[in-house]
Amino acid sequence: MTGRVVLVAGGTSGVGSSVVDRCLESGDRVFVTGTNQARLAARLATGDGTLLAGELADLADQRACERTAQHVLELYGQVDAVVIAAGVGASGDLATGDPGKWRDMTVTNVLGPPLLVRATLPAVRDAGGQFIFIGSVFGRKPAPGSLYAATKGALTALAESLRQQLVGTGVRTCIIQPGRIDTPWWPQGAPPPALSAAEVANAVQWVIERPSTVDVNEIVLRPTGQQF
Numbered sequence: 006m007t008g009r010v011v012l013v014a015g016g017t018s019g020v021g022s023s024v025v026d027r028c029l030e031s032g033d034r035v036f037v038t039g040t041n042q043a044r045l046a047a048r049l050a051t052g053d054g055t056l057l058a059g060e061l062a063d064l065a066d067q068r069a070c071e072r073t074a075q076h077v078l079e080l081y082g083q084v085d086a087v088v089i090a091a092g093v094g095a096s097g098d099l100a101t102g103d104p105g106k107w108r109d110m111t112v113t114n115v116l117g118p119p120l121l122v123r124a125t126l127p128a129v130r131d132a133g134g135q136f137i138f139i140g141s142v143f144g145r146k147p148a149p150g151s152l153y154a155a156t157k158g159a160l161t162a163l164a165e166s167l168r169q170q171l172v173g174t175g176v177r178t179c180i181i182q183p184g185r186i187d188t189p190w191w192p193q194g195a196p197p198p199a200l201s202a203a204e205v206a207n208a209v210q211w212v213i214e215r216p217s218t219v220d221v222n223e224i225v226l227r228p229t230g231q232q233f
């Protein structure tokens with residue numbers, strides 16, 4: 006056991022689920038959230054009930070974030086790292102996309118992370134812990150007509166804004182900005198080249214394992230050969 010407690014928002018699939026695997030292999034205690042009951046149940050079934058727990062919680066719901074923060078503390082007594090992997094996309098561009106899907110994407114990707122930060126900040130501050138966001142290369146350089154890129158750009162700004170706010174508290178912040186990743190995000194499989202979820206999770210684990218005096222703030226991770 007490392008003694009660490011890691012909360013993974015959006016830990017039921019893809020990158021978040023691989024982060025859960027890595028943390029469990031390291032001996033961390035893990036709390037996982039998602040919105041899909043079947044996926045959550047499948048994820049929790051891989052644990053023995055002592056190192057892995059979780060609940061349904063919509064990242065974009067303030068009350069749900071507050072409940073999660075309270076439940077992690079009740080269960081494990083501390084929160085050392087909050088990994089926010091939850092995110093959604095929407096197909097189409099600014100001319101062809103479905104505005105009905107834009108609201109859900111925007112509240113999940115832009116409003117959700119600060120809600121969970123706010124809810125967990127007292128515990129993370131007590132632990133001298135860290136926040137790790139899964140952004141995107143599109144959060145550095147937008148793609149044509151992409152509202153998704155705009156949401157990830159907002160997340161990039163949030164991570165830096167949070168870093169500045171937390172100077173002097175001992176809390177560290179990092180945004181990992183991957184290129185394409187082969188996860189259930191791509192129902193037909195990601196077109197190559199693509200990272201594996203495990204490769205992105207390795208970066209998350211590396212950040213978690215840096216000494217408390219080292220604040221890694223940004224990592225860009227592309228599969229070799231990706232253009233953008």
Ligand SMILES: NC(=O)c1ccc[n+]([C@@H]2O[C@H](COP(=O)([O-])OP(=O)(O)OC[C@H]3O[C@@H](n4cnc5c(N)ncnc54)[C@H](OP(=O)(O)O)[C@@H]3O)[C@@H](O)[C@H]2O)c1
Nearest residue numbers: 015017018019020039040041063064091092185186188190
């Ligand atoms: N795949 C890529 O090519 C790629 C590239 C760059 C960056 N990213 C980013 O990487 C992150 C992880 O994506 P992924 O590829 O692993 O996708 P994924 O397999 O679809 O996983 C997304 C995760 O987010 C959770 N989630 C979605 N909406 C949520 C909400 N409102 N509240 C709580 N949890 C929510 C999902 O759980 P439920 O289904 O249970 O809600 C699931 O666990 C995302 O932020 C994405 O933007 C992905």
